[in-house]
Amino acid sequence: MMVIDGKSTAENLRQSIADSVRVLIEQYDLQPGLAVILVGEDPASQVYVRNKVRQTLEVGMKSMEYRMPPDISQAELLARIDQLNNDPAVNGILVQLPLPAHIDENAVIETIAPEKDVDGFHTINSGRLMNGQTAALVPCTPQGCIILAKQHLGDDLSGKHAVVIGRSNIVGKPVALLLLQENCTVTLAHSRTENLGSLCSDADIIVAAVGRPQMIKGDWIKPGATVIDVGINRIDTAAGKTQLVGDVDYAEAQEVAGAITPVPGGVGPMTIACLLQNTLTASCSQRGIAIP
Missing domain, CATH: 3.40.50.720 (NAD(P)-binding Rossmann-like Domain)
Structure with missing residues (x-):
């Protein structure tokens, strides 16, 4: 019986991503940027975000972390996402779930630009996956x-x-x-x-x-x-x-x-490694270049 080792597989994938990021920086002056939004102080979410930030930096990407108070209004959160949608230095946007009860998770997900939706949850990316389109960012x-x-x-x-x-x-x-x-x-x-x-x-x-x-x-x-x-x-x-x-x-x-x-x-x-893979894919797609 074979035990499938996710740790070593994820490590190999991250190394491949780091190699690609190096080429993007050297040849295209493109350093992929991942923005992570954390609302509130949920302990498990804080651990997840800390790991995502650390691994983003380890593969040579830019990490932008936004910590929001638990009582932030939905309108304020959506406004921040809209800012990131329009920031060319941001190639991927992730809002850590779950969110406080007063915020509509679907509204948040749908506000993220589909081309920056590195979680792959937006309706457009779900539809692309359903249709078998290669442009989909997949969960x-x-x-x-x-x-x-x-x-x-x-x-x-x-x-x-x-x-x-x-x-x-x-x-x-x-x-x-x-x-x-x-x-x-x-x-x-x-x-x-x-x-x-x-x-x-x-x-x-x-x-x-x-x-x-x-x-x-x-x-x-x-x-x-x-x-x-x-x-x-x-x-x-x-x-x-x-x-x-x-x-x-x-x-x-x-x-x-x-x-x-x-x-x-x-x-x-594998989940964070594939998040970094999605960020790499999104970065290249936004610039119209092939993944190195």
């Missing part, structure tokens, strides 16, 4: 899922039966579309799907993104299948501590699967 976690699946199965996923468990706009739906683009036969399931275990047992690839700890059991998995676990759940242990686990029961699954991503250390590290 980061689904991109990482495809890369990790190919780590074990190779670049050609044609004909594989993939079961995606979870139907969110952030992971489930876009990863299903990406798998379709890879010529997989895709079943999009969710927590209310009947006979889910039986459905999974026919899958060559399982992408678990349902948000329920250890929901996918070992006897759901076809021997030799590739399991991509997107879930990050904190549970209490018998020792009175907490533990991070995925949506897959790892101990059971590793006895059956051909390959599996661990939690942590699987899909998670």
Whole structure:
């Protein structure tokens, strides 16, 4: 059984991005710039933003961080995004979610210019992905899922039966579309799907993104299948501590699967690496040049 190492894969992708950034700076005087907006003081969001800023700088990009008070009005936040939309030094814009309850997340996402929407959440980018257009900026976690699946199965996923468990706009739906683009036969399931275990047992690839700890059991998995676990759940242990686990029961699954991503250390590290890849893609697209 192969453990799919997201950390090393993300490190290799970041190195490739850094090489491309160096060429852009030297040959085109273009240093990609990523603006990150953090509203409020959510501890988890602060950690995510700190990691994004650090990794942005490590690959040679410019990082612009905007911290907003939790009581900022929606109008003020949208005005700041509009400023960034019109700033040529900013190639990518990311607003860290979740936002305070008084702010409409959809309104915020739709205000970001589609060509700078490096999270890939804007309706225009979602539509482009749906239509299979190469101009789409694709959500980061689904991109990482495809890369990790190919780590074990190779670049050609044609004909594989993939079961995606979870139907969110952030992971489930876009990863299903990406798998379709890879010529997989895709079943999009969710927590209310009947006979889910039986459905999974026919899958060559399982992408678990349902948000329920250890929901996918070992006897759901076809021997030799590739399991991509997107879930990050904190549970209490018998020792009175907490533990991070995925949506897959790892101990059971590793006895059956051909390959599996661990939690942590699987899909998670790929998300920021793919964010940087989107920023690189957006930067080149805005200048009309090929990615080095």
